[in-house]
Every structure is written in structure tokens, then in C-alpha cells.
Amino acid sequence: MTTDTTIRFVLEISVSDISRFKDLVAKCVEISNTEPGTLMYNWYLDEETSTARLVEAYRDVAAVLAHARGAVFTEVGPELLQACTFVKMDAFGDVGKLSDGPSFWPTTYWGTPFSALGAR
Numbered sequence: 001m002t003t004d005t006t007i008r009f010v011l012e013i014s015v016s017d018i019s020r021f022k023d024l025v026a027k028c029v030e031i032s033n034t035e036p037g038t039l040m041y042n043w044y045l046d047e048e049t050s051t052a053r054l055v056e057a058y059r060d061v062a063a064v065l066a067h068a069r070g071a072v073f074t075e076v077g078p079e080l081l082q083a084c085t086f087v088k089m090d091a092f093g094d095v096g097k098l099s100d101g102p103s104f105w106p107t108t109y110w111g112t113p114f115s116a117l118g119a120r
Contacts, residue, residue, distance in 0.1 A: 006039060006057050007064055007093035011105075013052040013084050015045070020083040021052070024076055031071045032056075037063025052084065061096045 015021045025043050032041040040057035058064045067073075089107045091099070099109045 005060050008057045010090045011054040012087040015050045015052050015084045017083040024080045027076045028072045
């Protein structure tokens with residue numbers, strides 16, 4: 001059994017404007033870098049297929065909520081949605097009541113691991 005409380009998300013993204021997308025993602029990373037509880041915020045881009053992935057991890061639900069209420073969503077997000085489409089999201093960990101909230105794209109909530117390697 002694991003005691004890991006980290007919450008992770010993997011988002012699949014279709015990019016329509018690569019140059020604009022890169023600029024806006026840089027802003028998102030800059031903002032997320034200052035958010036307490038953000039453990040990982042990594043973007044991956046396959047320019048040939050215009051697809052991207054965002055892999056992010058947060059210490060706990062409070063950190064996820066702080067991110068969702070912050071400048072990435074309120075300031076950069078509307079512009080980002082003009083350069084890409086979020087296709088789907090996989091959520092890992094105990095997200096609590098977050099799974100009851102609004103869904104902006106298809107989401108699979110995997111819950112906590114049923115088997116995992118512990119901290120070394």
C-alpha cells in the first residue's frame with residue numbers, strides 16, 4: 001500500500017497554432033513555477049503531428065485548487081484555448097470532490113494506485 005497523496009494529471013492536446021501555443025505555454029510554466037504545491041508541470045510537443053501532452057503533479061487537492069483558481073486559468077487559459085484544444089485528461093490520485101466538479105473535457109479518474117513502489 002502507498003501513502004502517496006500526490007495528484008497527477010496527463011492531458012492530451014491538439015495544437016492549431018504551434019508558435020502561439022509555445023509562447024502561451026511558456027507563460028503558464030512561469031506562473032506555475034511560483035505556485036506552492038506544484039511538483040511537476042511538464043509540456044511535451046510533437047510538432048509533426050501537432051499534438052502535445054501536459055504532465056502535471058500537485059502535492060494535494062488544495063494545490064490543485066490553487067492552480068485552477070490562479071492566473072494560468074484566469075489570465076492565460078482563454079488565450080491558450082485559441083491555440084489548442086484539450087482532448088482528454090487522465091487524473092491519478094485521490095482527487096476528492098474534484099471529480100464531482102465541472103468537466104471541461106473527457107476525464108478518466110483513476111484514483112489511488114492499488115499497487116505501487118514505495119519511496120526509496
